[in-house]
Amino acid sequence: MSTRIADVLAGKAPVGSKITIEGWIRTRRDSKAGLSFLAVHDGSCFDPLQVVAPQELANYQADVLRITTGCAVRCTGEVVASQGKGQAVEVRADTVEVVGWVDDPDHYPMQPKRHTPEFLREVAHLRPRTNIIGATTRVRHTLAQAIHRFFHEHGFFWIHTPIITASDAEGAGQMFRVSTLDAANPPRTPDGKVDWDKDFFGKEARLTVSGQLNVETYCLAMSKVYTFGPTFRAENSNTRRHLAEFWMIEPEIAFADLAADAQLAEDFLKYIFRALLDERKDDMAFFEKFVDKDCIARLSKMIETKFARMDYTDAITELQKSKEKFEFPVSWGIDLQSEHEKYLTDKVINGPVAVINYPKDIKAFYMRQNDDGKTVAAMDVLAPGIGEIIGGSQREERLEVLDRRIGEMGLHAQDYWWYRDLRRYGTVPHAGFGLGFERAIIYATGVENIRDVIPFPRAPRQAEF
RNA sequence: GGGAUCGAAGCUGAGCUGGUGCUAGCGGCCGAUUGUUAAUCGGACGGUGGUUGGUUCAAUUCCAACCGAUCCCGCCA
DSSP, X not given: OOOOHHHHHTTOSOTTOEEXXXXXXXXXXEXXXXXXXXXXXXXXXXXXXXXXXXXXXXXXXXXXXXXXXXXXXXXXXXXXXXXXXXXXEEEEEEEEEEEEOOSOTTTOSOOSSOOOHHHHHHTTTTGGGSXXXXXXXXXXXXXXXXXXXXXXXXXXXXXXXXXXXXXXXXXXXXXXXXXXXOTTSOOBOTTSSBOGGGSTTSSOEEEOSOSHHHHHXXXXXXXXXXXXXXXXXXXXXXXXXXXXXXXXXXXXXXXXXXXXXXXXXXXXXXXXXXXXXXXXXXXXXXXXXXXXXXXXXXXXXXXXXXXXXXXXXXXXXXXXXXXXXXXXXXXXXXXXXHXXXXXXXXXXXXXXXXXXXXXXXXXXTTBOBOTTSSEEEEEEEEETTTEEEEEEEEBOOOHHHHHHHHHHTTOOGGGGHXXXXXXXXXXXXXXXXXXXXXXXXXXXXXXXXXXXXXXXXXXXXXXXX
């Protein structure tokens, strides 16, 4: 039974105790005093553990002096107070067993030096052995756990909405097709079209772009629900903020309006980022030192600051009276561009802000129409330095209003029959929002490219590994 | 989808406007040295310059196509 390095460094293995640790070599340094220093990493925390291997070991010449970066080792020994600087404790090895050698050290890609993120993406199978990807991985896990914990503690149920959907009605972007038909020679109907009736589901099927419509059904039974799972967009987006496959969090609350939704978003973000600062001090210190010196300050400020609320109409007024030169001209009815969002968060509010009540024509059909007839109860939570981090709305719960919007947008009511049923049987005001998980990680860590915060990024022309 | 840029040893990157054998740092290797900290010092090794074609007496350097990558904008999370 081996001991986690995180536990050793946290003092859970007292000085004098005998332990076994297992991990991978980061560096080896030899001393002519007759010993070698092995920096061993097992992923359990940011720091490696120093193992001191004396030349008296039976396999010192044969094995220890041949150890290179990346070798897998199992070491047993006594936890001792370190004689050197840089660590409180280390392990004085009784045995060092090389479990797996690196058979070509000259070409092993992971060197004890800084690598560019672009290069690391080309070795995605080995990059978790680096400081930055390891830290990102632990942050990702911690945030995921905090998200589930927040919802669980607040009485939400986690709903596993489907990945495959046959309702071509989600309308949030280009979708990937799911089919078992022979793409080169599909079955045809008499008029020459592809006969989807012969496909696996008997109709066209695609990968989901959002679990919202499905989760709403459970909301109107379980009251407080959320989804947390993979989401797919077949958009040809070539930016550092987009993925074709990403993870999304979508809570939905019943008997709730937009104000309750905005409050939920604020409480939620503060909870998960506070948990991150509490639980991953080592990794966040690394990000602050080497990736984004402002990341901890940014999170700390967000946690402490009351989010502003601002009406879309007021936001437009603020933008119009500013002296800033915007690439995209500002007028009531436009969607806010990145430059506009940045101005609002950085110059007008100097903090996070929930912009609410957008023009209905730039928002989705299911958002609840306001009494003014022009706007809907939609919100975007904007954060300094990143822009929109959360988008949400109160949903239209009135069947006749919903049907009118479906018609106005050229959609077909019959495609939404089960969604409309929710408005026929015990309808209730409800609201929810969506958070891109990877966007949240970027915001928290300052990592620039979204492809570096997901283990195996999927993007246009990128599906290696 | 629109636009821009880049592609040299395992990695990072000098080499301005084309001229014999293409630099260097780091890594790996060898040696020295030290309770060392991505150590330090010395040495040797390591490159058909993304691919294909073109211009030229001559191309890493100019041009074209292709392949790969990055960034910005749009779409959005």
